[in-house]
Amino acid sequence: MADYQFQDIERKWQHFWENERTFRVPKDTDTSKSKYYVLDMFPYPSGVGLHVGHPLGYIATDIVARYKRMKGFNVLHPMGFDAFGLPAEQFAVEHGVHPRVTTENNIENMLRQLKSLGLSYDWDRKLATTDVDYYKWTQWIFLQLFNSWYDRETNRARPIAELQEKLEEEDDGWASMSAADRESVLSQYRLAFLTEVPVNWCPALGTVLANEEVTNDGRSERGNHPVFQRPLKQWMLRITEYGDRLIADLDGVDWPEPVKLMQRNWVGRSEGANVQFQVDGEDASIQVFTTRPDTLFGATYMVLAPEHPLVDMLTTPEQREAVTRYCEEAEAKTDLDRGADSRVKTGVFTGAFVINPVNDSRLPIWVADYVLMGYGTGAIMAVPAQDDRDWAFAEVYDLPIIRTVQPPEGFDGKAYTGEGPAINSGFLDGLGVAEAKTAMIQWLQEHGHGEGTVTYKLRDWLFSRQRYWGEPFPILHREDGSVRAVDEADLPVALPPMTDFKPTASDDPDAAPQPPLARADESWLKVEIDGVRYQRELNTMPQWAGSCWYYLRFIDNQNDSCFVDPKREAYWMGEKGVDLYIGGVEHAVLHLLYARFWHKVLFDLGHVSTKEPFGRLFNQGYIQAYAYRDARGIAVEATEVVDQDGRPAMEVQDQPGRQFFYQGAAVTQEYGKMGKSLKNAVSPDEIIASYGCDTLRLYEMYIGPLEASKPWNTRDIVGVHRFLRRVWRNFVDAETDELLLSDEEPSDDQQRLLHRTTERVSADMERLSFNTAIAALIECLAEWVSLERIPRALAEPFVLLLAPLAPHMAEELWQRMGHNASLAYTAWPEAQAQWLVDEAITLAVQVNGKVRGTFSVPADAEKDAIIAAAREVENVARHLESATVHREIYVPGRLVNIVAK
C-alpha cells in the first residue's frame, strides 16, 4: 500500500506550511540578506473560480520564489485580490446581495483554490483593494496627486503649497484674487483636477470610461456597449506631464520589447513644430502641428477637422451649405465609420485661404474628417508630395503637389516619405531631412511664425466613474462649486452602506450620468467643518486605482500610520523595484502605464525610492484548448464531443482525419483561449483530484515555454505523472514503505550526471525555462531506475532540485531521509566544476560540412591528434579517398570539419 499517495502527501504538507507559517516573512526581517521580490498580477475574484489557465503564472512565480529561498534570498512573495469593479457590482445588482458579500465569498473560494496548488505565498500579507484599511491609503495617494503640481522646470511633481509660494512671489495679481479664483488657478496645475472635457460616456453602463477602456471601434471594453463622446465635468489625472518619462524610463527596465513598444506607441510622442498660418483677409490665424516642418514649402492646402472651432467663422457664404452638411455628417459618424474606409478621402472647401509664411502663397482651407480634433491642433498643413494621406486627398480633389524632398532615382511611388535632399524649398535646398527640420524651426522662431514642440497621443486619465463599488474620492464640494480635500486625519472615507447601489443605465446617449452615491444617506452626503457646509464627491475611482500601488502595500500591509514604512520600502524595492513581475500581456498598457505613473508621482514626492516599480516584467502565455461548435455556431461542452469511432475528442483531437460529433450531430473544431464562452475550461480541482497538484504544477510548466501560448491536453498529463511515480518508486519500497537509499559513494559517472543535471536545472531556473529543467530531471532519473538503492549523496541533491517544481513530494522524501525541518530554506545544490568535465568527449566529423561519423577522444587531447583520429574514422576515410584535403577545422568539444575536393 506504499504506492505514491499524493492526496495524503499534499494535504499533509499544505497543512504543515500553513501551521508552521513556513513562508512568512517577518515585518522586520533580516535586511543584511539580499532581497528578492517576486510578484503576480493579482486576480479579480470572479464568481466562477479558476480554470487551469489562471495558475500558469502563479506556478511559475512560486517555483522562482522557492528556488530563490533555497539560494539564500529573503523572498517576498505575496498575493491579494483586485476586488473593486463592475462584475461584482453587476452580480450584486442581479442577485440583490451587497457586493461586499459576493466579493468576500469569491475571495474565499479563490483562496481555497490557490492554497490547493501549494503556492508558497506569505498569506499574512494578503490584501484586497476593497479592504477599508487598504483603500484608505488609495485615497491618501489620491490626495498626494490632488496636492501636487508638475514643475516643468525641474521636471518633477512638487507639493502644491510650493506653487502657491511661487505665485505669491511672482504676484501677478495673486494677492488680490478671491479664494475661489486662486483655487481655480491652482486646479489648472493640480495632478488631480476636476474639469469639463469631452469624455467617453457609456450610457448602457451608466458611467464614463478612460480612453484605455474603449476599444478602437468605439465600444466599451467591458460589455461591448456603445460609447459616446460628451463634454462632462469629471476628475482627471495629469498623466500627460509624465509622457516623456514614461517613455524614457522604459530603457532602464527589463521588460519584453513588445510591451515597451506598446507603451511607447500609446504615449505616442512626436517631435515637430507648431506653425501659425495667417488667414487671408481676416484678423485670425490657424495653428497646425507638423512633424515635417522641413516640407513647409510643399504645403499646397490646409485641412481643419470638422469639429475645429474656426470652421464656422472661416466658411464663406457660397460654401456654407456644403460645409455645414459635411460637418453634420461627420459628427453623426462614429469613430468606427470614420476609420473604416480610411483610404477613401472626403472633404469640402471652406472658401477661405491662409498665407504660407515661407513664401506668401495662398493655400485653400478645406474641412476633412481625416484630420482629427483630438490630436495636435486639429488642423494640418497638407503636403501631398511627402504624405500618403495628403496625396490621396489631393488626387481626389485635384489639388497641386510640389515635391520638396528629392526621391531616389527610380522611385515610382506617389508620396515620398523617406530621406533625401530638400528641393523647391528656398533656403533649405540641399539640406537633409533632419537638418532642414532644424533650420526651418529656427526660421519659424526667428520670424514669429511658430516654434519647435512635442505632441503626444496620450490623453489625461479620466479618473472618475459613476459606480458604487469603488473607492470614494476624499473630496468635499462647497456650495459655491469649489472643492477641498478631506483632511488626512479624516481618512478613510468609507463607502456608505446602501441597499440600492444600482447604476443608472440607459440607452439614451443624452442621459446624464447619475452616480449611485447621490442616493446615499444625508448623514454621509453632508459634512460640516468649521461651520462650512459641504457635500461629498459622488463619483468613485476606477478599478485601476487599487492596482496602481498594491505592490507597495504588500511590503507593509499592516501599517496604519503610513502607506508603507520608508525603511521597509527602501529594502524591498531596492535598486530596481519588484525583481520579477509575472502576468498577462493584456495589461501591457492599462495597468502597467497607470501604475508607473502613480509610482513616478510618489517618487517625485519622496515617498518611494525607485523611479520604476517593476524592474523585470515577464508575460506568461495563455493556456488554450480545443473547442467545438454545432451547426448553429454555438459552443458545446468539449468534454462530451467524440470522434467517428466514438473516442472522446480530448484523446484524439490532435490526430489527423478526425470528424467530431456532439450528441450525434457533427461539430466543428477550433482552438482558443480557455474559458467559459468556448465551454472548454478545465478546472484545476478535478486535475488535482485525479493526479495531485505536484503533477498539475509539473504539467503546466512542462507543456512549453512560459511565455508561449500552448494547448491544454489532459491526455498528456500522464507523462509527468509517471515521472513523479517513478521518482517515488525509486526512493520508497512499494512493499515495505522503506526508504531505498544506500550509503555507498557514487561512481564518477554518477557524480558527473548529478552535477551536470544540477548545472542544467540551475541555469533553467534562472531563465524561467522550467520545461527543460523538468526534462533534465527526467533524464537524470532515467539513468538511476536500474539501481536497487540510490546513493544518498545523489538522492538528497536530486530531491532539492525537484523541490521548487514538485514541493510536496520533495518535502515528504526529504523528511523520510531524516531531516526534521522543511527543505524550503535548505541550500540549493551547487554544481562543482570538477564534475562538469568529462574524461572522454565524443566529436562529430564532417566532410565538406556533412556529418560522416563520430569518434571519442580523451578530453585533454591535442588538436593535431584529434584531427588525425578524425581522418581515420571509417566512413570519413572513405569520403577522403581520391580527394585532396584543403582545410581542417576543429571546433573544440564539438566537431572536426574536413574540407576536401
Next chain:
RNA sequence: GCGGAAGUGGCGAAAUUGGUAUACGCGCUGGAUUUAGGUUCCAGUGCCGAAAGGCGUGAGAGUUCGAGUCUCUCCUUCCGCACCA
C-alpha cells in the same frame, strides 16, 4: 495599411555564442510482467529506401568550411495600433 512575435516529426516541444537537428514528454508499434487492468516495465519510432545511401527546421535566394540560428525576397498564423499629421 503600419508595427511586433512566430512557423521544426502524427502532437506538445528541445537545440546559451553559427558547430552532431528533433533532447524530454504524449501518441503509435512490438515485447515483458500480471489472474486481470494500467496511472506498470523494456525496446523501437523524422521522411524515402531492401540496403548503401539520400532528403529533411514555411518557400526561394545569399553569406560561410559549416545555417533551425545571420542577410534579403516572399508565403502563412497570431498579437498590437489604426487617417496620430
